[in-house]
Amino acid sequence: AQSVAQPEDQVNVAEGNPLTVKCTYSVSGNPYLFWYVQYPNRGLQFLLKYITGDNLVKGSYGFEAEFNKSQTSFHLKKPSALVSDSALYFCAVRDGNRDDKIIFGKGTRLHILP
């Protein structure tokens, strides 16, 4: 069965600095990976995904993520953080070899300090 780990409950970054939110995964087949963001009292919004191809994927709001197969990681990054990036971020995985569910990590709360 697939699983996702987000090792940090919270990440604090100063505005203008680069940010990284970590994610590692485990699947038996090919990993299809996703990042979502959740603002207060809202549903989850899709940011970006990796299915195949270039290991560096770009998504909404200037975010990008790098797929690393050897480290089974899919860290979310942004070169320069904005205060408005403060939110709850979820990593998710789907097993590409199976007709299967989407499993989410527990989430990482990102605080961008002005």
Place this chain on the structure above:
Amino acid sequence: DAGVIQSPRHEVTEMGQEVTLRCKPISGHDYLFWYRQTMMRGLELLIYFNNNVPIDDSGMPEDRFSAKMPNASFSTLKIQPSEPRDSAVYFCASSLRATEWDEAFFGQGTRLTVV
């Protein structure tokens, strides 16, 4: 399309009462997922459907929980009887065919409070 629509947005009920949450997925989506979000446990998958058929309900916590999808445009999640520990935000999400491995689109959620 208006996106995934859930109702009600908020529900407050007394312990022991029946609660029904509703979801209308995006038209044309083959998959429908029900998730529960709590501070302690994060986002848990309860059950998911493919073409209206329940595929995996291993995340449903107890027999008090049941879900149905009578047609492609409607699903319900029912809790009977409800308990205070069921208090959470319940999300419905839908996605396209598995062959496209598309992302899931989420509704706004139903915040359930059982007192």
